[in-house]
Amino acid sequence: MSKKITIEPVTRVEGHGKVTIQLNDNHEVIDSRLHIVEFRGFERFVQGRPYWEAPVLVQRLCGICPVSHHIAAAKALDVIVGAGDGDGLTAVGEKMRRLMHYGQFFQSHVLHFFHLSSPDFLFGIDGDPAMRNIIGIAMTNKELAVQGVMMRKFGQEVIRLTAGKKIHGTGAIPGGINKNLSIAECDELLKGPDPLNADKMVEWSLSALEFFKNYHKQNHTKVDDFASFPSNHLSLVRKDGALDIYHGVLRAVDANGKRILDDVDYHEYYNYIEEEVKTWSYMKFPYLKHLGKEKGWYRVGPLARLNTCDFIPAPLAQKEFEEFKAYTHGKPNNMSLHYHWARLIEVLHSAEVIRDLLHDPDLQNDDLVVKVKGEKKHEGIGVIEAPRGTLFHHYKIDDNDLITMANLIVSTTNNNEPMNRSVASTARAFMNEHETITEPMMNAVEVAIRAYDPCLSCATHALGQMPLEMTILGPDGHVLDHKMKD
């Protein structure tokens, strides 16, 4: 008799989602879906608001990566107010935004690795569920837990000093920023009491990488084979091919490294990317137009970024990048759990960039906003690399400065299809031909989703609690089995 398994909610991800898995009479997985069951509606209710409110309003989408939305919206509005096409700001304007953005990258990636994912590595997928959380980490590996908490704190301090608040600040405004950084503020981050200083963050980023690489060394088959499948990869890269999370051109490669989107101007993203709507999820399914729905889907985020860029413009991260690339002989890496490896290289990259920016005297300049502005436009597009991947903000305004249209393609949306494929791959590997579905099997599915660090919006790791409900239904809809953990 066929069965339908529901995992709801998916835990240790940002937001609320559920998974359904359909088994046939032979206990084989025949279908699986990751449903995003929350609805936000920001694209609609930003309409009718003055355009300069957008960076402050849309960042409320999320409490984990508000800076990404804040800056993507501000970049779109730079175009509208005539301050260039994303690269026309003053030195202090762009560098302050970059500092804010790298601070956010650092804290978001750290939150994901230490708080949400490291329990799976430390205790194993089939470890005691009561221990698979940050408290469990603190009880068994205090040093690792302290590093996670303090690294996140450092990233948030960078945001506070650049945006005014740790969450939902106001630093970026159309055409620039609203504050610079004093030498005393720079010193707060450069020479802060141990461990809250930039040098320590670089050191700890390296040790986090070592932690993962050691785990990988001991479990390489498990890590490499877990939800591994070929895919396309898309991200922004700097015009010279460097990893750049603030500005650049759109590049995509296929599973073998062939360019399928060749450094195109992101202001024309709508010529290359289309979104498909499916009835069973509030999240759309983007794909590359010229390849179609079946072949055009792609991954974004840390793994995709390291697959598309040519180099990382920071010495320590570049060294790690070379090791990462060598592992797949220079070809794109299609192993889902290697998202964590790529993410930790980006943590190191962010720490290096933050440290170097804090030494830059341009941060003390007073020309916060572009003074000589070009012609005002009625449409603007801003694209950045958010921690979870490429983020598109597109706005149109009327003659009275009110927003008439907004289109946001959020990072996690880009990863919709690959996350669904990861669920299918893991469900097949762990559940096929098993009559009884166990908690570790369910956690394996969640581990696959968690690798993408999906921000299904707003929710965070259930500290100490992991509410998970799974129902096995027969073809006639009656409940065959019901499992609940809380």
Next chain:
Amino acid sequence: MENLENKIKINLDGKIIYARKGSTIVEAARENGIYIPTFCHFEGTDPKACCRICSVKINNRLMTSCTTPVTAGMEIESNTEELKDFRKSIVELLFVSGNHFCPTCEKSGNCELQALAYRFKMLVPRFPFSFPRKEADASNPKIIKEQNRCIACKRCIKTIHDEQGRHYFAYKNRGQHLEVVLDPVLGASISDALAKRAMENCPVGSILYKGKGFDQPIGTRKYDKQPIGSEIENQS
């Protein structure tokens, strides 16, 4: 020694203070370092007593302190639990009768309504939200009149006028449909300076100067630095 000529003695919350003859209770309190909140009353204009938030009790009767002159021997209750709750209820009513979303409002940190809500420790209003359907009027080249946030205090009507005394803002409609609107003809020629002053004088975020927002960093806004009323209370 303080010159007590032209001053009279009054009793405010059991404390004897000296007030200028002819001054109102609000003025006398402020001159003695005692804060009584006001919305519609704005320095340099005649008091109108339309918001009632400055209400005090004299002989057990509610009186608006912005319009009531002091008299010798007057006994006034102001900072009692009952009156604090009364004022808090007015703040709550103002919140529920409009659409005030502080997190995305340009005036946040400089907003008197928000500052008073903090002062009165307002968490959840006791009244149901009315969620009125209102629009932002952005037809003027320099000003957006955001009707969702207007508390109809009349400050803009009283203070923003041209050299001939013509007012840029006016009341429109009556009762629950009352709105403060910007004169479309006269408003078309409003100067930059006057448009900016209109935004400054508005106690909430209902008048916005176009194209400029959030350029004052968090932490440097008026009520980020000190709570409303403390500038008066700290002077004594």
